[in-house]
Amino acid sequence: MDSPKIRTKSEFAEQAASLFRKLPSIDELLRQPEMAALVASDGHSAVADAARSVLGALRQEISAGHLDAAGVHLALTGLGAAVERHLRQTLGYSLRPVINATGVILHTNLGRAPLSAAALENIRDDAGTYSNLEFNVEAGERGKRDVHVDRLFARLLAGASVAAPVATIVVNNNAAAVFLALNTLAEGYEVIVSRGELVEIGGSFRIPDVMAKSHAVLREVGTTNRTRIADYERAIGERTRLLLRVHRSNFQITGFTEQPALEDLVALGRSHGIPVMEDLGSGALLDLRSVGVEGEPGVSESLAAGVDILTYSGDKLLGGPQAGVISGRKDLVARIRSNPLFRALRVDKLTYAALEATLLAYLRQDYDAIPALRMMRLSLEEIARRAEAVARSLRSSGSGLQSEMIAGESVIGGGAAPASTLPTRLLALSLAGLSAEELASRLRLNHPPIIARVEEDRVLIDLRTVFPGQDEVVVEALVRIAGS
């Protein structure tokens, strides 16, 4: 391609003007036969928008001096294809599935808990038509949206609670649950919390900030590493309305540490007539000891310890949709429910549909129906068998990919303690001539994107978080990348 030999500004402007004249108008472009099919399938307005963007980009290229006559000619022959590409991008989904090969089961960046098949089915059944969301069908009158899941939480938590029965309401997420509970129970009054529990979760949820916004007054006690029951006791005064315990979701304090037992905090609260609230964060309904994870507090355990109000997420260890769950003493939950802010934080029928289906799986003890729980319960043998099969496919493809199966750890994530890991088998991959970072980047550019870990210049694939039906997709992507 010969480059334009332009010396003066005016020559440049003249050249650009002559190139602009070669561009069709939007109307001319839309009248071309190949555009007709696009207009028929995607509508005149969307195609016109795409044509405008493509022509606009061409004009910019010309103005910047990046295109000469030959370049413009070439661009014009590909105009139809460019409009179609632009259209596909605009009309395609931005939110889309990815394959999570990181081994982090509840990965906040990747949408936390995948929903169960039953939850998806129930969303489709309930949300694609009218429902009894707030309608009592028997009585023919207005009902409450809370009832659909309150009944299930009541059953699931019945065994745990000494102060029976437990009431439960649902809001947008756990941050909303904490905010609403604090605002209802302690607006303008003091909440006592240990300095070791003033946590920040995910950058934007900080207990002191949420407290301030709820207009509750933070009363810090103890030190970062040690807080005794006597510290709480000394801080109790006329303005105390709540004792708050916050789960240290994303960090550990080890060494010279002390934290009063939940039972002692409850006893102290009782003796002063002050309720105890616990922000559990993860809120496991399944005892994680069954998958070999110790020390992760469950909802039932906290209720059994006598905690009056509990808040936890729907999409962490519970394995359901994004939601904030508030369970506890009926009178307190009723007060929280009647806060006018509840209306601003309540959830849609989609959430109730997904949550109800998820909770029903718990009632049936069908834990493998819930993807996050199934992934936690996957045996090492099963993961190793699948990893071996993937490695075999890679070898027989002649792709040149080096793969080795190594021992590693999957992370539960999502507010389970950082030490809550599960032993796994990883596929460690490398390809001559390509760095691990580059291989991982190409995996991310796959359709669907595959997200993997990189360690010591190898790409690590943990099949624990890959759905079995996706193993084949991973193999195909790797073979394609290695072959290109």
Ligand SMILES: *Cc1c(COP(=O)(O)O)cnc(C)c1O
């Ligand atoms: C995760 C977490 C939150 C925030 O929950 P969201 O559902 O993300 O709003 C609050 N507190 C604790 C202790 C958590 O672990």
